Every structure is written in C-alpha cells, then in structure tokens.
Amino acid sequence: MSLIKEKINTDNLPKHVAIIMDGNGRWAKSRGEERTFGHKNAINAVRNAINACNEIHIPYLTLYTFSSENWSRPVDEVISLMNLLAETLILEEEEIFSKGLRLHVIGDLEKLPELVKDQLLHMIDATQHHTNGNLILALSYSSQDEILKAVKEISTEVKNGQLNIDDINASVFENHLYTKDFPPVDLLLRTSGEVRISNFLLWQIAYAELQFLDILWPDFTKDTFFQCIVDYQNKERRYGKTSEQLENNKI
Ligand code: IPE
Ligand code: IPE
Ligand code: MG
Numbered sequence: 001m002s003l004i005k006e007k008i009n010t011d012n013l014p015k016h017v018a019i020i021m022d023g024n025g026r027w028a029k030s031r032g033e034e035r036t037f038g039h040k041n042a043i044n045a046v047r048n049a050i051n052a053c054n055e056i057h058i059p060y061l062t063l064y065t066f067s068s069e070n071w072s073r074p075v076d077e078v079i080s081l082m083n084l085l086a087e088t089l090i091l092e093e094e095e096i097f098s099k100g101l102r103l104h105v106i107g108d109l110e111k112l113p114e115l116v117k118d119q120l121l122h123m124i125d126a127t128q129h130h131t132n133g134n135l136i137l138a139l140s141y142s143s144q145d146e147i148l149k150a151v152k153e154i155s156t157e158v159k160n161g162q163l164n165i166d167d168i169n170a171s172v173f174e175n176h177l178y179t180k181d182f183p184p185v186d187l188l189l190r191t192s193g194e195v196r197i198s199n200f201l202l203w204q205i206a207y208a209e210l211q212f213l214d215i216l217w218p219d220f221t222k223d224t225f226f227q228c229i230v231d232y233q234n235k236e237r238r239y240g241k242t243s244e245q246l247e248n249n250k251i
C-alpha cells in the first residue's frame with residue numbers, strides 16, 4: 001500500500017490529467033545506450049500512469065505520445081517509435097479492455113503508418129462503450145494545427161451562412177477541437193525538467209495547474225503520480241477570484 005496514495009483526498013480529484021512524457025533520450029544516454037532504449041523503457045512508465053489513474057478513478061488521462069514536430073527527428077528514430085507504438089498497442093489491447101478503458105486519439109491520424117492507424121481505429125471502435133476511464137493518446141499532435149483547423153471550420157460555417165459571427169464563443173470554438181468531448185485539463189505534468197509546453201493543448205490548459213518534474217519519463221512511478229495529485233490538492237484554484245471569495249462560497 002502506498003503511503004502517498006493514502007494522503008489523497010478523493011473528494012478533490014482532477015477530472016483530466018495530461019502528461020508530456022519527456023526525457024527518454026536522456027535517460028538512455030545517461031546509461032550509455034541509444035535513444036530508442038529510452039523509448040522502450042518508457043512503456044512501463046506509461047503503464048504506471050494509467051494504473052495510477054485507474055486506481056484513484058481519474059476519468060480522463062491524455063498522454064503526449066508523439067508531436068507533429070517529432071516527425072522531424074532522424075528517420076531511424078521515427079521508424080523505431082512507430083514500430084514500438086504498433087507493438088505496444090497490440091500487446092496492451094487486452095489490458096486496456098480488461099480495465100474497461102475507452103481509447104481516443106487526438107492529432108493527425110492520417111500521417112501515421114497504416115498498421116498503427118488500423119490498430120488505433122480498431123481499438124477506438126472496440127472500446128467505445130467502455131465507461132471506466134478515458135485514455136487519450138496525442139499522436140502526430142500539434143495544438144496550433146488543432147486551433148487552425150477549428151478556425152477554418154468556423155470560417156467556412158460563417159461563409160456558408162450557417163453561423164453568425166456574433167454567435168462565436170468559447171463553447172462553439174471548443175466544439176471544433178479534437179478534445180470537444182473531454183473536460184478541460186485540470187493538471188498538466190511534464191517530466192525531464194524542461195519548463196515548456198511544446199505545442200500541447202494550448203487552449204485546453206487555460207486554467208490547468210502545471211507541474212514540471214525533474215525526473216526523466218522512464219523513472220515515472222505510480223507514487224510519482226500520486227505525489228503530483230497531493231501537490232495539486234494543496235493548490236487553491238481561484239479562476240480570477242480572491243481567496244476570501246472562495247472561502248465565503250464554502251459556507
Ligand atoms: C520523449 O522523450 C519521447 C518523445 C518525444 C517521443 P524524448 O525522446 O524527447 O527524450 P529527450 O527529451 O530527448 O531526453
Ligand atoms: C514533447 O517532447 C513531445 C512529446 C513528449 C511527445 P519533445 O522532446 O519533442 O519537446 P521539445 O522538442 O523538447 O520541446
Ligand atoms: Mg524531449
């Protein structure tokens with residue numbers, strides 16, 4: 001039993017946690033290995049994040065798995081990442097099923113190799129009735145592209161007379177994002193010590209709590225996750241209000 005997990009207040013859990021899983025390359029290099037060794041060792045950390053979420057019933061987990069910018073990495077690394085992704089999806093299918101998780105993907109699926117795309121579409125379809133939590137993989141994902149896509153779709157609706165400019169608001173806009181069916185991100189984690197967002201969920205993290213961890217992704221454990229939740233619960237989310245206003249509302 002985890003002592004850190006015991007400290008979690010189950011009445012104040014984030015609904016949506018998003019993770020920038022960074023530092024695989026450095027983890028491998030520090031062991032004198034190739035970068036791909038780091039990616040292979042990242043799988044266990046992914047399992048840890050999923051299991052931790054599942055254990056405390058966090059309904060939405062989004063994992064930044066491959067960015068649009070990651071296509072510019074050396075071809076060998078991209079191929080090995082795509083192979084690892086295909087392999088892992090097949091190997092973990094049963095586990096995702098038995099946990100009752102529903103799989104979603106955000107990003108430009110069309111750019112992915114056929115094998116990966118087909119396996120993803122199969123799993124998205126096969127898990128669509130699962131209600132025990134949502135696992136969202138950001139793959140070939142760029143938040144700026146997602147926002148531009150929304151702008152183009154909304155502009156087309158205005159041009160065709162289906163939408164009035166004055167009726168464009170945050171909720172209309174959100175309906176054109178990949179994440180339209182998910183709540184906003186409450187907690188964003190990034191491993192590897194980098195303090196940047198790297199084109200991830202720019203709109204969706206407007207009021208998220210951000211935590212930048214000094215550990216490298218393959219070292220991420222369930223207790224790391226539980227500690228992040230405890231730290232999240234020690235923050236006051238004011239949404240522009242004052243502490244006093246929030247205190248008064250509690251009464
Ligand atoms: C994250 O680890 C995995 C992906 C971006 C696919 P990195 O591969 O970025 O590892 P570092 O940041 O170079 O150490
Ligand atoms: C962000 O990590 C993307 C993923 C974790 C999938 P990167 O390693 O690609 O980010 P930068 O290049 O350091 O900003
Ligand atoms: Mg990196």
